[in-house]
Amino acid sequence: MMQPRIIILKEGTDTSQGRGQLISNINAVEAITEILKTTLGPRGMDKLIHDGQRVTISNDGATIIKLLDIVHPAAKTLVDIARSQDDEVGDGTTSVCLLAGEMLRNIKQLIDDGMHPQIIIKGFRDATARSLEVLKKIAIDISDKSAEERRDMLVKCAATTLNSKLISGYKNFFATMAVDAVEYLGK
Secondary structure (H helix, E strand, O other), X not given: OOXXXXXXXXXXXXXXXXXXXXXXXXXXXXXXXXXXXXXXXXXXXOEEEEOOOOEEEEOOHHHHHHHOOOOOHHHHHHHXXXXXXXXXXXXXXXXXXXXXXXXXXXXXXXXXXXXOHHHHHHHHHHHHHHHHHXXXXXXXXXXXXXXXXXXXXXXXXXXXXXXXXXXXXXXXXXXXXXXXXXXXXXX
């Protein structure tokens, strides 16, 4: 006969399960995205963060997330997503957090209505597959283009990524420089 296991939890530990826990997780993620939402875009606002010893003013999502003292497990997962994005790409942490937050915010009603999480996950997987199909359809194959046409396309692609408030006036200069650098490395 198995002995019952006794688990001692800290006072105030949330022991809810099921639908209540899912909603609690979504709410925690929404709290983080509410902080980050106003920092995005050319008119993004700065946040002042005071940790008792120093003051930081920033509108960079990665910086803000690093400075927040986050203890909720679901919110920590969002922080991990942001760190992964920052480590792999070096940019887009705010966008990744807001996208994840919006996806969760939109499924909150489905959970309240009693839809099973596995059905929601299947919906996300189906949407991902459909999105990839559409991307493959609209993708432009440049392998059969001349060297000049490929270079022009690469410069245009690079220019679309350079619309930040700091360098948008010089995006063609920097786009050409980036393509030159990549082509030089490819030689």
